[in-house]
Amino acid sequence: MGKLNSGVPEGELKNKWVNYKDNIDLVNPANKRNIDVIVVGTGLAGGSASATLAELGYNVKTFCYQDSPRRAHSIAAQGGINAAKNYQGDGDSTYRLFYDTIKGGDYRSREANVYRLAEVSTNIIDQCVAQGVPFARDYGGLLDNRSFGGVLVSRTFYAKGQTGQQLLLGAYSAMNRQIARGKIKMYNRHEMLDVVVVDGKARGIIARNLTTGEIERHSAHAVVLASGGYGNVYFLSTNAMGSNVTAAWKAHKKGAYFANPCYTQIHPTCIPRSGEYQSKLTLMSESLRNDGRIWVPKKKEDVEALRNGTLKAINIKEEDRDYYLERRYPAFGNLVPRDVASRAAKERCDAGFGVNQTGEAVFLDFSSAIMRYGKEQALLKGLDENDASLVKKLGQDIVKAKYGNLFQMYEKIVDENPYETPMMIYPAVHYTMGGIWVDYNLMTSVPGLYAIGEANFSDHGANRLGASALMQGLADGYFVLPYTIGDYLSDDIRTGPISTDTKEFDEAEQQVKEQLNNLVNNKGKHSVDYYHKKLGKIMWDECGMARTEEGLKKAIQDIKSLRDDFWKNVNVPGGINEMNKELEKAGRVADFLELGELFAKDALERNESCGGHFREEYATPEGEAKRNDKDYTYVAAWEYKGEPADAVLHKEELNFENIEVKERSYK
Amino acid sequence: MNLKLKIWRQKDANDKGSMVDYDIQNVSEHMSFLEMLDVLNEELIEKGDDPVAFDHDCREGICGMCSLYINGEAHGPDRMVTTCQLHMRKFKDGDTIYIEPFRANAFPVVKDLVVDRSSFDRIQHAGGYISVNTSGNTQDANAIPIPKDDADLAFDAATCIGCGACVASCKNSSAMLFVSAKVSQFALLPQGQVEAKDRVTNMVNKMDEEGFGNCTNTGACEVQCPKGISLDNISRMNREFLSANLKKS
Numbered sequence: 051m052g053k054l055n056s057g058v059p060e061g062e063l064k065n066k067w068v069n070y071k072d073n074i075d076l077v078n079p080a081n082k083r084n085i086d087v088i089v090v091g092t093g094l095a096g097g098s099a100s101a102t103l104a105e106l107g108y109n110v111k112t113f114c115y116q117d118s119p120r121r122a123h124s125i126a127a128q129g130g131i132n133a134a135k136n137y138q139g140d141g142d143s144t145y146r147l148f149y150d151t152i153k154g155g156d157y158r159s160r161e162a163n164v165y166r167l168a169e170v171s172t173n174i175i176d177q178c179v180a181q182g183v184p185f186a187r188d189y190g191g192l193l194d195n196r197s198f199g200g201v202l203v204s205r206t207f208y209a210k211g212q213t214g215q216q217l218l219l220g221a222y223s224a225m226n227r228q229i230a231r232g233k234i235k236m237y238n239r240h241e242m243l244d245v246v247v248v249d250g251k252a253r254g255i256i257a258r259n260l261t262t263g264e265i266e267r268h269s270a271h272a273v274v275l276a277s278g279g280y281g282n283v284y285f286l287s288t289n290a291m292g293s294n295v296t297a298a299w300k301a302h303k304k305g306a307y308f309a310n311p312c313y314t315q316i317h318p319t320c321i322p323r324s325g326e327y328q329s330k331l332t333l334m335s336e337s338l339r340n341d342g343r344i345w346v347p348k349k350k351e352d353v354e355a356l357r358n359g360t361l362k363a364i365n366i367k368e369e370d371r372d373y374y375l376e377r378r379y380p381a382f383g384n385l386v387p388r389d390v391a392s393r394a395a396k397e398r399c400d401a402g403f404g405v406n407q408t409g410e411a412v413f414l415d416f417s418s419a420i421m422r423y424g425k426e427q428a429l430l431k432g433l434d435e436n437d438a439s440l441v442k443k444l445g446q447d448i449v450k451a452k453y454g455n456l457f458q459m460y461e462k463i464v465d466e467n468p469y470e471t472p473m474m475i476y477p478a479v480h481y482t483m484g485g486i487w488v489d490y491n492l493m494t495s496v497p498g499l500y501a502i503g504e505a506n507f508s509d510h511g512a513n514r515l516g517a518s519a520l521m522q523g524l525a526d527g528y529f530v531l532p533y534t535i536g537d538y539l540s541d542d543i544r545t546g547p548i549s550t551d552t553k554e555f556d557e558a559e560q561q562v563k564e565q566l567n568n569l570v571n572n573k574g575k576h577s578v579d580y581y582h583k584k585l586g587k588i589m590w591d592e593c594g595m596a597r598t599e600e601g602l603k604k605a606i607q608d609i610k611s612l613r614d615d616f617w618k619n620v621n622v623p624g625g626i627n628e629m630n631k632e633l634e635k636a637g638r639v640a641d642f643l644e645l646g647e648l649f650a651k652d653a654l655e656r657n658e659s660c661g662g663h664f665r666e667e668y669a670t671p672e673g674e675a676k677r678n679d680k681d682y683t684y685v686a687a688w689e690y691k692g693e694p695a696d697a698v699l700h701k702e703e704l705n706f707e708n709i710e711v712k713e714r715s716y717k
Numbered sequence: 718m719n720l721k722l723k724i725w726r727q728k729d730a731n732d733k734g735s736m737v738d739y740d741i742q743n744v745s746e747h748m749s750f751l752e753m754l755d756v757l758n759e760e761l762i763e764k765g766d767d768p769v770a771f772d773h774d775c776r777e778g779i780c781g782m783c784s785l786y787i788n789g790e791a792h793g794p795d796r797m798v799t800t801c802q803l804h805m806r807k808f809k810d811g812d813t814i815y816i817e818p819f820r821a822n823a824f825p826v827v828k829d830l831v832v833d834r835s836s837f838d839r840i841q842h843a844g845g846y847i848s849v850n851t852s853g854n855t856q857d858a859n860a861i862p863i864p865k866d867d868a869d870l871a872f873d874a875a876t877c878i879g880c881g882a883c884v885a886s887c888k889n890s891s892a893m894l895f896v897s898a899k900v901s902q903f904a905l906l907p908q909g910q911v912e913a914k915d916r917v918t919n920m921v922n923k924m925d926e927e928g929f930g931n932c933t934n935t936g937a938c939e940v941q942c943p944k945g946i947s948l949d950n951i952s953r954m955n956r957e958f959l960s961a962n963l964k965k966s
Contacts, residue, residue, distance in 0.1 A: 098851065101851060102851045117772060117782060117833070117834060118781075118834065118835070118837070118838050120781070120838075120879055121774055121775075121781060122780075123774070123775060125779050125780050126777055126779050135858070170853065173853035173854075174853075175858045176853065176856065176857055177851055177855055178858075179858040179908070180849045180908060181846075181847055181849055182847045182871075182902065182903050182906050182909055184868055184869075184871040184872035184875050186872075187862075187869075188865065189865050190862060191863050191864050191868075193859055209872055209875075210872065212779070212876055215779055215878075216872070216875060219875065222841070223841070223845055223846035223847070224846060224851060226838075226841045226842045226846050227846040229838075229842050230842040230843065236838075238835065238838075261827060288777075290774040290775040290776070290780060291773060291774055291775075292774050325745055325747055325748070327745065327748055327755065327756055328752065329749070329751065329752050329755055329776060330776045330777075332776075332777050333777075459802070462778075462797075462798050462802050463749075463804070465804070465806060528853065532851075577759055579755075623762055623765070623766070624767060628828075629729070631770055632762065632768060
């Protein structure tokens with residue numbers, strides 16, 4: 051077991067990044083023109099990194115599996131982006147954003163990285179506004195904010211329920227400017243299938259052209275992975291259908307350590323599942339918890355009546371409702387962090403209070419907010435605040451202006467009107483805090499290979515706070531990586547173009563082709579989805595919101611035998627040299643089948659509960675997560691050694707010098 | 718419910734292609750349209766047939782990757798939704814459903830229901846951005862107040878997902894709604910003023926070059942747009958284009 055060096059600069063926390071920037075090596079503009087960088091993925095992290103690196107003068111080659119970089123799944127982020135602007139004058143600061151993020155992550159993230167994130171957060175908002183991102187504004191024309199879970203200030207900037215879309219289109223527009231100048235060469239409908247390491251350094255990738263099936267070699271002086279998270283290991287998640295771990299996993303197999311795979315975020319407010327055919331789950335933004343109140347009935351007979359359709363939610367009396375988050379966590383109420391809210395929903399549903407036929411749903415109710423806003427509007431407009439139907443109408447208009455697209459989405463999917471009847475929600479897999487291990491420079495354990503955004507592990511510890519993923523993606527891509535990668539590339543100014551005609555490229559290409567051939571020639575009995583669904587069920591049952599030693603051991607066995615079965619019996623129709631969507635899926639599921647096992651192994655090794663990782667054996671008497679700081683204040687970084695079972699653990703000890711480590715309480 | 722499907726099958730860009738009939742049984746009304754196609758594909762794979770290729774990704778109506786021309790309508794019979802959000806409750810037992818790709822000269826078919834919309838990207842390369850470096854040293858975000866109404870209108874225009882339904886719905890295969898959405902977003906914001914004239918000129922020229930048709934104010938694009946992008950944007954773009962080119966000459 052080795053020790054990992056995170057490369058955090060010396061000095062006081064608040065001066066680290068400034069001093070670092072003052073002392074790194076730079077590459078002069080003429081030399082940048084001779085240096086190539088590959089970026090895999092075009093979400094907020096990959097898009098912003100590509101644009102910025104190209105703008106600095108590097109030759110950037112960017113890859114995405116979608117038909118356009120604008121489609122990356124950052125586009126689906128709804129609620130907002132955090133920044134310590136303190137425009138509301140409610141006591142926000144860089145330190146407070148840092149503090150909230152470390153605490154929200156249950157003291158399992160790296161101090162220096164998180165502080166840097168908080169520090170550059172304000173630049174992001176300035177940058178995006180300059181790019182023409184249409185954030186929500188108040189009537190004075192200034193930017194509006196709202197509040198998210200786990201914090202006591204309003205620091206979230208938003209664009210209705212489409213913040214991710216607007217930010218991504220901002221990054222996409224910055225990319226377009228560089229594509230037009232020829233500084234970014236864009237490879238749409240391409241999937242990275244391996245990273246090529248030459249003399250210990252990442253020097254290129256093998257990619258498959260998804261339109262023609264052609265296998266291509268691409269070289270560069272550095273490779274940046276911005277390929278997102280691995281939530282689709284659960285089959286059902288809020289991720290896009292194509293979101294996958296392949297780029298990250300192939301990098302892992304080439305020497306990049308994979309950190310904390312068991313830290314997964316299960317988001318409390320998603321639309322409950324409805325049937326076996328279901329292909330994905332839809333998130334309802336956390337911003338709804340600003341105004342929505344979460345409850346289940348207090349009485350079992352009301353639950354029964356709801357399930358058999360003889361009682362409607364709106365007819366349950368106020369005193370018969372259990373607003374369980376407000377009851378259990380009076381200080382934060384409905385705005386507790388996601389892991390806490392999800393477990394509380396599970397607890398009520400496991401106790402038999404789930405409000406739909408599957409027993410896996412709770413109510414998210416806007417009636418109080420509608421009346422509150424309606425009264426305010428009536429007063430403002432000089433209308434009768436005692437006219438209930440008028441007040442309701444006025445209130446609904448305000449709620450519509452704030453969350454209109456989310457309400458519309460809910461209505462289209464569920465076929466119920468959420469303005470009249472409470473929404474039904476249940477937790478679903480949403481985000482993965484774990485990912486490729488990176489040092490302070492965002493470089494993986496393979497020199498020249500970087501990981502940014504959700505693909506890395508670094509900033510969110512064991513639980514991510516709402517509206518922080520967008521912040522991290524853009525911070526990494528716009529403001530962190532462009533500095534740190536320059537320091538590395540300053541050694542490459544004399545290297546010249548990297549040849550793809552070498553044995554390392556030959557071998558990597560050979561391996562990729564072999565796997566593709568195996569998949570299409572197998573002609574087994576079961577489709578790729580058959581295996582993906584089975585894997586998803588194991589993951590959800592044993593590695594979901596609550597985990598046990600016994601369940602995890604079983605999961606490891608089950609995943610291994612499922613993987614063996616997959617390689618014997620999977621059926622992939624069609625050929626290699628054509629557009630073949632089943633073949634794409636098959637490669638991704640093959641990697642999920644390996645990652646899933648490492649995930650369970652990591653969860654089994656971590657004998658504590660922290661953030662999104664909840665081991666039933668380690669809970670307080672009130673059922674809250676119980677950390678073991680003495681033994682587990684470290685990052686678990688796994689080194690690939692053949693089979694997931696053989697992975698070797700490396701520990702990066704976490705030191706907290708600027709924050710008091712204590713029990714994470716939201717009561 | 719049981720349905721008859723007539724689906725466009727085309728092996729690759731060079732193949733002629735044709736409609737092929739399929740039957741599908743026991744479709745639940747709660748399924749999304751794409752989940753219905755997933756089930757069909759599972760059955761085809763089981764039988765050893767080639768599954769139907771179609772584009773899709775987020776399946777929550779925001780990435781713009783899914784398309785499909787269903788019973789003669791882009792994204793099908795429901796309004797303000799993409800195909801991935803269209804649910805089978807909009808159909809009834811015994812229905813015959815025609816499923817075709819988005820058709821336009823500027824959107825060549827790649828395979829089956831998959832089309833190439835890279836012409837949209839190329840229009841964006843021609844001017845769909847504000848030229849600001851990502852230094853982080855721009856002025857404070859609140860330095861320029863923007864009237865809420867302008868900001869809201871800019872936002873409404875910016876919600877375009879680039880799916881191409883407007884083009885597929887238009888009898889002229891015009892991309893005016895798509896292009897005008899981006900032009901409007903920036904035209905409504907102070908940040909977009911500096912380059913406004915070049916932007917509108919370059920984007921409109923590129924649109925013509927890519928082979929999109931002209932606008933004849935039919936308004937089908939607005940009706941079929943899953944995000945409700947307003948025709949007002951086209952008027953605004955026409956004004957912008959006119960004023961840019963009058964002053965130039």
